[in-house]
Structures are given as C-alpha cells and as structure tokens.
Amino acid sequence: MSRSKAAQDPKVLGRDERGGPVQVFFAPAGSRRRPTIDRAEGIYMWDTEGRRYIDACSGPVASNLGHGNTRVIEALVKQARRACFAFPAAFESEANAALADLITSLTGPGLERAFFVSGGSEANETAIKLARQYAVAKGEPERCKVIGRMPSYHGATLGALAVTGDPAAEALFGPMMKIMPKVPAPLSYRVPDGHTAESWAHEAAEALEREIVRQGPETVLAFIMEPVGGLSTGALVAPDAYHRRVRDICNRHGVLLIHDEIMSGAGRTGTFLAADHVPEARPDIVTLAKGISAGYAPLGVVLAPREMVALVAEGGGFAHAYTYFTNPLSCAVGLAVVQEMLEHDLMANARRMGTVLRARLEGLMAHSPLVGDVRGKGLLMAIELVADKASKAMIPLERMAPYRIAELALERGLIQYVRRTAKGAYGDWLMITPPLIVTEAQIDEIVSILGDCLEALAAELRAAGVALGHA
Numbered sequence: 001m002s003r004s005k006a007a008q009d010p011k012v013l014g015r016d017e018r019g020g021p022v023q024v025f026f027a028p029a030g031s032r033r034r035p036t037i038d039r040a041e042g043i044y045m046w047d048t049e050g051r052r053y054i055d056a057c058s059g060p061v062a063s064n065l066g067h068g069n070t071r072v073i074e075a076l077v078k079q080a081r082r083a084c085f086a087f088p089a090a091f092e093s094e095a096n097a098a099l100a101d102l103i104t105s106l107t108g109p110g111l112e113r114a115f116f117v118s119g120g121s122e123a124n125e126t127a128i129k130l131a132r133q134y135a136v137a138k139g140e141p142e143r144c145k146v147i148g149r150m151p152s153y154h155g156a157t158l159g160a161l162a163v164t165g166d167p168a169a170e171a172l173f174g175p176m177m178k179i180m181p182k183v184p185a186p187l188s189y190r191v192p193d194g195h196t197a198e199s200w201a202h203e204a205a206e207a208l209e210r211e212i213v214r215q216g217p218e219t220v221l222a223f224i225m226e227p228v229g230g231l232s233t234g235a236l237v238a239p240d241a242y243h244r245r246v247r248d249i250c251n252r253h254g255v256l257l258i259h260d261e262i263m264s265g266a267g268r269t270g271t272f273l274a275a276d277h278v279p280e281a282r283p284d285i286v287t288l289a290k291g292i293s294a295g296y297a298p299l300g301v302v303l304a305p306r307e308m309v310a311l312v313a314e315g316g317g318f319a320h321a322y323t324y325f326t327n328p329l330s331c332a333v334g335l336a337v338v339q340e341m342l343e344h345d346l347m348a349n350a351r352r353m354g355t356v357l358r359a360r361l362e363g364l365m366a367h368s369p370l371v372g373d374v375r376g377k378g379l380l381m382a383i384e385l386v387a388d389k390a391s392k393a394m395i396p397l398e399r400m401a402p403y404r405i406a407e408l409a410l411e412r413g414l415i416q417y418v419r420r421t422a423k424g425a426y427g428d429w430l431m432i433t434p435p436l437i438v439t440e441a442q443i444d445e446i447v448s449i450l451g452d453c454l455e456a457l458a459a460e461l462r463a464a465g466v467a468l469g470h471a
C-alpha cells in the first residue's frame with residue numbers, strides 16, 4: 001500500500017509502506033515483510049499460512065524452554081488470576097520471594113540477594129547503579145567509572161550503551177552520553193599478529209590493569225564483561241586463566257567485577273551461571289534476563305552479595321526502581337521456568353546437546369569454505385563466516401553474509417538471530433542457540449538446513465565473482 005493511500009485510510013494508518021505493522025519500524029527500508037506468527041510449540045513455530053519454522057536461535061537467545069510450555073503457561077494464568085500487578089512499595093509477593101529463594105539457592109554464597117526488573121538493559125543499568133551506591137555508602141564516592149570491553153553489548157538504554165563496546169553505536173549516540181573506558185575483549189579467532197588465543201587473552205587482561213591504573217584506580221567502580229560472549233563476540237570463550245587474572249586485578253584495585261549473563265546465564269552454557277565454569281573467579285554482581293523467563297514474560301535479575309545490599313540499605317536504601325520491578329506475574333513465570341529447567345535437567349541437556357552441536361558444526365566447517373571457526377559453550381554456539389580459511393579474509397562486508405544466511409534460512413523454515421557488531425569490524429558470525437530442550441535429531445535437522453544455506457551462499461558469492469578459499 002502506498003504511503004499516501006495509507007495516510008487516507010483510517011483502517012490502515014498504522015501500516016508502513018510495505019503494508020506491515022509499524023511496530024516493525026526498525027526494519028531497514030527495502031527489507032521484506034516477516035511471516036505472521038500463528039502458534040508455537042517446542043522448538044517449532046507456525047505462521048498464519050501454516051508454514052513451520054524451526055526456532056534455531058530461541059528468538060534472541062531467550063526461549064530456553066522452547067514454546068508452549070504448559071507448566072509455565074499455567075503458572076502465568078494462576079498468578080494473573082490472583083494478582084497481575086502489585087507494586088513492591090505497597091506489597092510483598094509470594095512469587096517474588098519464591099523466585100529469589102530458588103535463584104539464590106542456585107547461585108550460592110556471595111550472590112544471596114536478587115532484584116527483579118523487566119529485561120537485560122534494565123538489569124545492567126540497575127547493576128551499575130547498585131555498584132555506584134555501594135561505593136558511595138562505603139565512603140568511596142570518587143569511584144564512578146565502569147570499564148567495559150571492545151567489542152561487547154550490554155543493552156540498548158543509554159547507560160548500558162555507555163559501557164557497551166561498539167564504535168558504530170558510539171558514533172551515533174556518543175554525543176548523548178558519557179562513554180566509559182574500554183579494553184580489548186580476549187577474541188580468540190582474529191588475534192593480532194604474533195599472538196595465540198592464550199597470549200592475546202593474557203594481554204587483554206593486562207590491558208585491563210593498565211587501564212585501571214591510567215584512569216586512577218580510586219576512580220574505577222567496576223569492570224563489566226560477558227563471561228561467555230553473546231552476539232557481540234560470537235560466543236567468545238576465554239581461557240580460564242583470563243578469568244582468574246581479571247578477578248585478581250579487580251581484587252587488587254578494589255574494582256567490582258560485574259558479569260553480564262543476560263545471554264549466557266540461566267543454564268544456557270550447561271551450568272546455571274556461566275561463572276560456574278571458573279568457580280575461583282566469582283563475580284561480585286551478576287545480571288540475568290532472557291532465559292530466566294524463557295520469553296514467557298519480561299524479566300531481568302540483578303544478583304548481588306548480602307553485605308553490599310545491607311550497606312546500601314543502611315545508607316537509606318537503593319535509590320532506583322521501575323514501575324514493573326519485582327512484578328508478580330513475571331516472577332511467577334520465572335519461578336515456573338527455573339523449576340521446569342531443574343526438573344527436566346535441562347542444564348545437563350545443554351551440556352550433552354552442546355557437545356553434539358559442536359561436533360556437527362565442526363563437520364560443517366570441514367565441508368564448507370565459509371566456516372572458519374566453531375566456538376561457544378553448551379548451547380551458546382557460533383560459527384565465524386569467512387571467504388578464505390587460510391587467510392581468515394572476511395566475506396566482503398557489503399554482501400551482508402549473516403543477514404543473507406538468515407534470509408536463506410527463513411526460506412527453508414529455519415529461524416536465525418542475526419545482528420552485526422561494530423558494522424562487522426571484528427568479523428561476521430552466526431549464533432546457533434536452540435532451546436535447551438533440543439534433541440539430537442533436531443540438531444541434525446538444524447545443521448543440515450544451515451549446511452544448505454551455506455552452500456547456497458557460497459554459490460551466490462562465486463557467481464558474483466567473490467573468491468572463496470578451500471573447504
């Protein structure tokens with residue numbers, strides 16, 4: 001429908017020029033319309049035309065339980081019937097208390113307090129403000145800088161974006177915010193000349209210490225990082241020694257270590273927290289979202305030590321809240337999600353199926369000239385796309401390779417979650433992050449379709465004269 005026609009027709013005023021609902025206004029001009037969702041169950045989703053899709057990415061790595069989980073839906077309805085909303089300033093809620101008890105029983109000593117918000121960006125904003133209030137309560141008001149990594153992603157709101165490492169986002173929104181210092185992420189595939197993944201990770205940790213010293217340690221409040229990388233690094237896994245070194249550096253300078261586990265937490269990597277993989281490098285604060293409510297309700301969590309929360313409380317309480325913080329409906333959903341995950345031992349399934357998925361993706365790498373690396377942990381996996389494995393040359397950026405794969409996948413009934421970090425400055429990758437309920441047969445189906453998409457892309461690239469290396 002044309003813009004002028006839509007402007008005249010009151011029934012379709014809310015449509016864009018493609019005839020799509022305006023809530024998809026983030027779509028770049030010229031992009032195709034999406035299918036309309038009808039229903040979803042397990043790892044499958046159906047559109048209103050009856051076409052079936054495999055959710056190979058859990059949406060934006062959120063739907064950890066898959067779709068249509070009866071226990072979660074029943075818990076949601078039950079809580080909705082009791083009370084959809086009760087503001088925490090007026091009421092405590094059983095759902096809130098039960099969820100806090102369950103989550104902190106899984107996170108253990110050092111992370112005994114939980115604060116609930118509506119999502120990942122809010123959780124990181126909250127974590128940073130909690131850290132700040134703690135420093136002030138401790139008598140260290142000059143601590144206000146939060147060091148982040150480059151590249152990284154911590155959320156879309158301006159505070160979370162200020163600690164995010166993405167030069168493209170900085171260029172756009174930088175003038176509106178106070179950009180925080182960044183140190184290199186310990187990228188493992190594209191390491192600078194003369195480095196191995198291990199030596200570069202060591203160097204990346206040393207860079208943190210140098211930056212703390214350069215900033216003035218007494219002014220540095222926290223270091224925020226994803227313990228297992230999400231979309232911004234393509235499931236980066238750093239050596240354990242990196243985590244130990246970072247913990248040690250933070251300890252030495254009185255800097256709080258914040259783990260952003262929005263994508264990697266809640267069981268996705270095979271343990272409840274990604275931090276559990278390196279127990280001797282425990283963070284001071286952890287943020288969770290996405291998988292903690294598995295897409296059934298908006299929920300984010302900030303986990304913090306008892307002493308931190310007590311000191312902030314003594315100083316007058318946490319000066320921070322949202323209308324939907326500690327929302328009973330979201331907490332009831334979160335509780336059912338975590339119970340379901342524990343009852344079905346989905347963390348063990350994430351470990352088992354993660355091993356299967358890695359093996360299948362390595363098989364793809366052996367056959368496709370376009371797969372240069374396979375990495376990740378549990379069911380947080382990624383493949384790095386290249387034009388040439390020997391030189392690690394990227395597929396020309398203007399080919400928009402990850403987005404093209406997502407289109408080819410959609411045509412073949414497979415959903416992919418794609419977003420480029422820093423306009424591709426650090427590489428191009430695809431996340432492979434199915435729900436934690438995935439079976440081996442379903443992984444085979446996902447990887448087989450992905451293999452078709454890679455072949456189709458390789459053929460398109462060759463036809464366009466792009467030189468590709470050997471498989």
Ligand SMILES: Cc1ncc(COP(=O)(O)O)c(C=O)c1O
Nearest residue numbers: 119120121153154155230262263
């Ligand atoms: C690591 C990480 N942090 C923070 C966020 C922001 O979470 P949300 O989109 O729920 O605000 C995301 C979302 O993708 C994420 O992956």
